[in-house]
Amino acid sequence: MPKYIADAMLGTLTRWLRILGYDVIYSRDYSDGQIIKIALKTNRMIITRDRGLYYKAKKLNLESYLIESTDIVKILSDLYSKKIIELELDPAKSRCPQCNEKLIKITDKNLIRNKVPPGALKTYNTFYLCKKCGQIYWEGGHWKNIRRIINEAKIYSTNSSESSEGE
Numbered sequence: 001m002p003k004y005i006a007d008a009m010l011g012t013l014t015r016w017l018r019i020l021g022y023d024v025i026y027s028r029d030y031s032d033g034q035i036i037k038i039a040l041k042t043n044r045m046i047i048t049r050d051r052g053l054y055y056k057a058k059k060l061n062l063e064s065y066l067i068e069s070t071d072i073v074k075i076l077s078d079l080y081s082k083k084i085i086e087l088e089l090d091p092a093k094s095r096c097p098q099c100n101e102k103l104i105k106i107t108d109k110n111l112i113r114n115k116v117p118p119g120a121l122k123t124y125n126t127f128y129l130c131k132k133c134g135q136i137y138w139e140g141g142h143w144k145n146i147r148r149i150i151n152e153a154k155i156y157s158t159n160s161s162e163s164s165e166g167e
Contacts, residue, residue, distance in 0.1 A: 002045060002084070003022070003023040003024075003042065003043065003045070004022060004045050004047050005024070005026070005030075005035055005039050005044045005046055005047070006026045006048070007046070007047070008027070010047060010048070010067065012072060013067070013075055014097075016072060016076060016149075017085065018094065018096065018097045018100055019089070019097055019146065020088070020089060020093075021090065021093035021095060023100060024100060025038060026100075032050065032053045032056060035048075036053075039062050040062065045062075045064060045065065046062060046063070046065070047067060047079075049066070065084055073152045074156065076149070076150070077152075077153040077154070077156040077157040077160065080154065081157040087150050089147060091103075091137075091139055094128065096132065096133060098135055099133040099135075101131060101133065103128035104129045104131060105128055106126070106128065106129050107125060107126055107127075109121055109125075109127075111129075112129065116136055116138070120140065124139065124140070
């Protein structure tokens with residue numbers, strides 16, 4: 001699976017890519033030079049909204065992609081249609097949206113009993129734990145919205161490619 005590094009302007013996209021299972025390094029504090037060094041050292045594609053960084057990366061023959069939209073559906077759709085990402089949502093493959101660590105599936109509620117709200121414990125049987133930061137996730141109501149956005153991105157991508165073929 002490809003690995004990425006995102007610039008400071010792409011925190012929201014970073015979380016989405018991690019939910020989709022992609023390894024994405026991100027910090028608001030990285031300079032352009034640091035991003036380039038990390039990309040070189042760890043063989044990561046740079047995803048950026050910064051034209052200057054994009055052109056610097058291209059000059060160094062680094063894989064990079066310039067994000068021009070601010071709409072998450074369009075961004076995900078563009079990355080998908082350019083074959084940079086897949087839009088397959090599998091919570092078991094998701095990474096922690098906060099720290100990028102792989103999540104561990106938990107089905108024994110006793111392991112997390114005091115760490116999640118009682119309503120979630122009662123309603124859900126599968127949870128995902130980040131060993132690094134301790135966050136616990138489950139497929140609550142917000143997953144309906146996550147799935148909707150992923151589906152919209154797929155539809156947008158299909159419609160965009162069909163309309164560009166007819167030009």
